[in-house]
Amino acid sequence: MIVIINKSGQLANRLFLMANFIAFSNAHEIKIYNPSFDEYAKFFEKTSPQALVRFPISTNSKWRMPYTDIIRSMVYQVIYKAVRVLEKLNIYESTIHCILDIGLYQKMPLDSAKFINLARKKKFLLCKGWAFRDETNFSLAADIIKPYFKPLPCYLTQAITIANSARSSENTLLVGVHIRRGDYKTFLNGKYFFPLSVYISYINKVQSLFPGRDIKFIVCSNETIDVRVFKGYDVVLEERNMVVDLALLAACDYIIGPPSTFSIWASYYGDVPLYKIENEQEQVITLDKFTIHGK
Structure with a gap:
């Protein structure tokens, strides 16, 4: 699975980030979790019920439960702080995880063999950065991305x-x-x-x-x-x-x-x-x- 860790910019930046990962997930059948979308999830039909924003959507995420917004924020804080601990201990990679930090402007092609292999190899691929892009599959996945981000x-x-x-x-x-x-x-x-x-x-x-x-x-x-x-x-x-x-x-x-x-x-x-x-x-x-x- 891929977990998007950090908050890169405001609403539209994070829409594009998640959209590219959705395109990647749809093409390669790798699950995406995005705790960093917590404060914007409440605005969209598909993400509003989710305590942890993900793609594909869980069958248990069809109905919005009480305190979902608070739970989403808590989930983000727990995951973010856990990753920070790993970084401070200089544990960027193990047999089951890898922290992939590309910085703010460095581009990472999701459709590259390097990224695909890493995503398949690691149980937890923790992604930090904004310019993760799947130029091969983004336009092909429009019919999946747009309904996912349909406003309430x-x-x-x-x-x-x-x-x-x-x-x-x-x-x-x-x-x-x-x-x-x-x-x-x-x-x-x-x-x-x-x-x-x-x-x-x-x-x-x-x-x-x-x-x-x-x-x-x-x-x-x-x-x-x-x-x-x-x-x-x-x-x-x-x-x-x-x-x-x-x-x-x-x-x-x-x-x-x-x-x-x-x-x-x-x-x-x-x-x-x-x-x-x-x-x-x-x-x-x-x-x-x-x-x-x-x-």
């Missing part, structure tokens, strides 16, 4: 209601605008921490791509924004749960935003063309620059 009805219904309300006619086009602020001020020295004026400039450029269409911009952000900033544009903006935002972006026709796993996951989950805002000075936006992640 309370979040999905809210997102669909907002999208349907905004989509007032057949001529309406919904464009999701992911404004990543907050932590992006320091991430990569603020490379993608754009002022709101940059987003407004891109909104204007996107609007020019669809003359004659009724375009509504669905704005999602991790920072409170005054809607008056977008004066002159038809904007839907309110504070929402992050999972509602994720499902709402996935319900749009197009998405724009800086490079972020949040908008990339929405593109993947909803098969929505995404344009990545990578600099402040982009002069021309064309439709061929929008791509769907995983396609």
Whole structure:
């Protein structure tokens, strides 16, 4: 079995991490356990009942039991601390276990012979890091990954209601605008921490791509924004749960935003063309620059 030990980033980072392991598990029939998904498991239909997030799902994990959230957190703490003890004792490998720590940015191909052999050889393969990727099987497993991470009805219904309300006619086009602020001020020295004026400039450029269409911009952000900033544009903006935002972006026709796993996951989950805002000075936006992640 494979156990994902550490918490690499926020929600979307961990969705992609688990999704790649699901693709690997589905291809090689090796069980995955992910205690590090504990605080986000409550948002999704398949993971919400699980005291220990896993794939394939246990037949005993169909019904949510009392105190599941607390139990998940306790399970994570116990497993994480046990691994820390092994690391402090410098016991990184034995006949039954191996701690595989790839760091934050080093990439580990799950479809490599090296990893597959290690996963089959060790009873407990304890994985630490974020860039575990199965490029061979990820796209093939979309029909398994997406249902696994279907949001609970309370979040999905809210997102669909907002999208349907905004989509007032057949001529309406919904464009999701992911404004990543907050932590992006320091991430990569603020490379993608754009002022709101940059987003407004891109909104204007996107609007020019669809003359004659009724375009509504669905704005999602991790920072409170005054809607008056977008004066002159038809904007839907309110504070929402992050999972509602994720499902709402996935319900749009197009998405724009800086490079972020949040908008990339929405593109993947909803098969929505995404344009990545990578600099402040982009002069021309064309439709061929929008791509769907995983396609």
